[in-house]
Amino acid sequence: MSKKYLGNELIRTEGIEKSFGPTKALKDISFKALHEGEIRGLVGENGAGKTVFISILAGILRPDKGSIYWHGKRVTFNSPSDAMQLGISVVHQGTDLVPEMSVANNIFLGREKKTIGRIVLDDKKLQDEAGRLIDEFFGIVIDPSLLVEELDVVAQKVIQVTRALSRGTKLLIFDEATAQMTEKEKHRLFYLIRKLSNSRVGTIFISHILEEVLNVADTITIFRNGEEITTSDKDEITLPKLIKMMTGSEKGLSFPLKTTPSNDILFSVYGLTVGNRLKEVSFDLRYKEIVGIMGLRGQGKEDLLRAIFGIIPKKIEKMLLKGKTVTTDSPFEAVKNKIAFLSDKRDEEGMFLTRPAIENLNALHWEVLSNRAGIINHEQEVSQAERAVRKYDVRTSSLGSLGSSLSGGNKQKLLVARLALAEPDLFLLCNPTYGVDVGAKNQIYHYIAELATLGKGVLMTSDDINEVVNLCHRVIIIRNGMITNILPATVENSHEILREVYESVEIKNP
Amino acid sequence: MRFFGRCMKALKSRIPDMRHIRKNRAMTTWSIVFFLFFVEWIIFPESLGAANLQTIFIIAIPLFFATLAQTMVMIVGSIDLSIGALMSLTTCIASYLLVENLALGIATLIVLGAVVGLANGFLVINLKVNPFIATFGMMFALEGAALTIRNYPGGAVPESLLGIVKFQIYSISIYEILILILGAGFFWFFLNKTSSGIHFLATGASRSVAKNCGINVDLVTRKAHLICGLITALFAGLFLTIRFQAGSPLVGEPYLLFSFAASALGATRVSGGDADAGSLLGAVFILTLIENAMNLALIDTKSQWIIEGFLLLVILAAVGSSKKRRSG
Numbered sequence: 001m002s003k004k005y006l007g008n009e010l011i012r013t014e015g016i017e018k019s020f021g022p023t024k025a026l027k028d029i030s031f032k033a034l035h036e037g038e039i040r041g042l043v044g045e046n047g048a049g050k051t052v053f054i055s056i057l058a059g060i061l062r063p064d065k066g067s068i069y070w071h072g073k074r075v076t077f078n079s080p081s082d083a084m085q086l087g088i089s090v091v092h093q094g095t096d097l098v099p100e101m102s103v104a105n106n107i108f109l110g111r112e113k114k115t116i117g118r119i120v121l122d123d124k125k126l127q128d129e130a131g132r133l134i135d136e137f138f139g140i141v142i143d144p145s146l147l148v149e150e151l152d153v154v155a156q157k158v159i160q161v162t163r164a165l166s167r168g169t170k171l172l173i174f175d176e177a178t179a180q181m182t183e184k185e186k187h188r189l190f191y192l193i194r195k196l197s198n199s200r201v202g203t204i205f206i207s208h209i210l211e212e213v214l215n216v217a218d219t220i221t222i223f224r225n226g227e228e229i230t231t232s233d234k235d236e237i238t239l240p241k242l243i244k245m246m247t248g249s250e251k252g253l254s255f256p257l258k259t260t261p262s263n264d265i266l267f268s269v270y271g272l273t274v275g276n277r278l279k280e281v282s283f284d285l286r287y288k289e290i291v292g293i294m295g296l297r298g299q300g301k302e303d304l305l306r307a308i309f310g311i312i313p314k315k316i317e318k319m320l321l322k323g324k325t326v327t328t329d330s331p332f333e334a335v336k337n338k339i340a341f342l343s344d345k346r347d348e349e350g351m352f353l354t355r356p357a358i359e360n361l362n363a364l365h366w367e368v369l370s371n372r373a374g375i376i377n378h379e380q381e382v383s384q385a386e387r388a389v390r391k392y393d394v395r396t397s398s399l400g401s402l403g404s405s406l407s408g409g410n411k412q413k414l415l416v417a418r419l420a421l422a423e424p425d426l427f428l429l430c431n432p433t434y435g436v437d438v439g440a441k442n443q444i445y446h447y448i449a450e451l452a453t454l455g456k457g458v459l460m461t462s463d464d465i466n467e468v469v470n471l472c473h474r475v476i477i478i479r480n481g482m483i484t485n486i487l488p489a490t491v492e493n494s495h496e497i498l499r500e501v502y503e504s505v506e507i508k509n510p
Numbered sequence: 511m512r513f514f515g516r517c518m519k520a521l522k523s524r525i526p527d528m529r530h531i532r533k534n535r536a537m538t539t540w541s542i543v544f545f546l547f548f549v550e551w552i553i554f555p556e557s558l559g560a561a562n563l564q565t566i567f568i569i570a571i572p573l574f575f576a577t578l579a580q581t582m583v584m585i586v587g588s589i590d591l592s593i594g595a596l597m598s599l600t601t602c603i604a605s606y607l608l609v610e611n612l613a614l615g616i617a618t619l620i621v622l623g624a625v626v627g628l629a630n631g632f633l634v635i636n637l638k639v640n641p642f643i644a645t646f647g648m649m650f651a652l653e654g655a656a657l658t659i660r661n662y663p664g665g666a667v668p669e670s671l672l673g674i675v676k677f678q679i680y681s682i683s684i685y686e687i688l689i690l691i692l693g694a695g696f697f698w699f700f701l702n703k704t705s706s707g708i709h710f711l712a713t714g715a716s717r718s719v720a721k722n723c724g725i726n727v728d729l730v731t732r733k734a735h736l737i738c739g740l741i742t743a744l745f746a747g748l749f750l751t752i753r754f755q756a757g758s759p760l761v762g763e764p765y766l767l768f769s770f771a772a773s774a775l776g777a778t779r780v781s782g783g784d785a786d787a788g789s790l791l792g793a794v795f796i797l798t799l800i801e802n803a804m805n806l807a808l809i810d811t812k813s814q815w816i817i818e819g820f821l822l823l824v825i826l827a828a829v830g831s832s833k834k835r836r837s838g
Binding site: 309311330331332334335336341343348349350351352353354355359363364366367369370374375376378418 | 703704705706708709711712715716718719720721722723724725726779783784
């Protein structure tokens, strides 16, 4: 499908360079011209420079060298609003919508007067205009009087994009916008993105999931170590080729060998209920076992681990860990009982962004590192952190660098290392490999497998069937707040598992 | 030479990265301190005299402890607006009790500080009142109490306590310097060497992350308010009483803004999660020297307030914008 671009050139860059201290984040990036109506996939490993490059296009960072050409004319951005005024908008994974306000109000927030031409608000008029815009851009109908919190993720993305386009956006950048979507939701979003390209909007689509990029993009640009490797037509590229160019080697996903779990029960849950989101859930986990939890978003999968860890309140008959009854009414109690939790919200619930890496690493076991008076053994603290950084391959310029300076994959490896250092009996991992590149993923799989061989139990949620069948021993399927099935996690079972996950779930269309 | 260089390189690579050696953190602050002192000395040569050096420390000590108290709650991500009022109340009570019975007086201050600190913690954590509102209400209650006890300045301080600040060897106030160094030293040790200190910082850096790390963030916040109350009453209030040799129901008021400004100027992260003992001490001296210079210039108290208020806003704005630039 060699699509011919009727549109004019929209944006290109020449020789963009950017350094942070001694690290060169971008070395001479000449982004090949993107045309109106073109969807460009941008891929690269963590730390390849995608985020920095996008930040430069969005006016958040200023390049040290090089220039940006907009419609062939050289432009400089002094602030994000400069870029926005030209017509560049970034759509992130979260939303920046106000959940308690209506669709129409969100779209025109701050421009109500301009839109309807007077100060006294006329909801009807705003809503009509909003409905018209959504229909114009996407050809779909969303009731503009609905509150944003009542919409599903894809519809929320539609609102975000509509707002951007109604402000005159010509270039849309999707930065990991699909990170928390299920397969079905993604496909709906891709369909809508392709529709958009008919209205001559240029799109840059960034994702760690390469299949996604191959699915949606017309052309693909590959970054490696701050350099642009190539830009080529989607049809000229295959997945293995893409991985090879991204990583410089032909490595794909590689899973560790599965070991056999013990026959003894490590952890069991009886009758766990969370409001009306989880009903009477019971299951058990053996020593050395990795159990995956799958289900569509909103079906209760997210709440299960959080409830066990005591973040959200629950009703429960009983919970046994190593044969003893444990209560976990707060994370504090859970950690005391040797249960550790890895959140899927890395920056909000995982990393101390403003604290140094070493404190982030040791955050779960200061008690072990300090004497009875609470005074920390500095030598042990440092030596342990150094060993962990080496073992878990956390790439940071020093143990003193702030948590925010690490790249996504390295943050995730650090968090896994933090959990492992505390030596709990039970690991609760929420989507442990979400948003990290192939290399880091493989490493994290090996760390998780190693935890199991050391006699620990691992409960992990995942959206990736590949990961579940290759890493886990069993998989729990959750639907409508109930465990509908527990299946052995084998490659042969993949279809069966997926069928269970998707079966008879109502899917709202935007 | 080359050999030497290689040795240094080898040596450096062997030194582990240590988180607490963040060099030059307090350097800027202390450079400003010495610069200010130099300027003051040129304009008012008498500022190096024994009497003025003593004055500087008498001003600095209550301010230091007020700042330390404020910083304790700021690092966990809270704030205390009742510090100034508690200091006033302390001076009112202390100026009665200390001359009667020193031990009873001190014990009363400890109880007062603990009660106010526990109450603030209870309001913020158990009743979930926003710390701004909770401690603002506490401020009014304490001011009322202070006015009930003393309607106008009065009372006295025992000679033994005055001796602490008056004692000088070669015009150097040994005790006061010792108190400041001990205070700052304890704070440094707490932040860098104790697990409770790390728990405080973690709670302020991100409550939800700290929770997931098994830190009892509610307990930590209550502890911070308790410590804040104790430091305020027992140290900041007591030394303020000594400074004025009397009790007064409004004397502590300016310390609310001062404590906040000195803390922010002293590298404390306003939203919580970071502080530095050396910078904090330096910031206290910056404010002290400004006040001292205005006293030497014979500026009256009301004008001083206007100038100080304005200066503090400038300082805070400068701190704010420099942070923005660094992060952007």
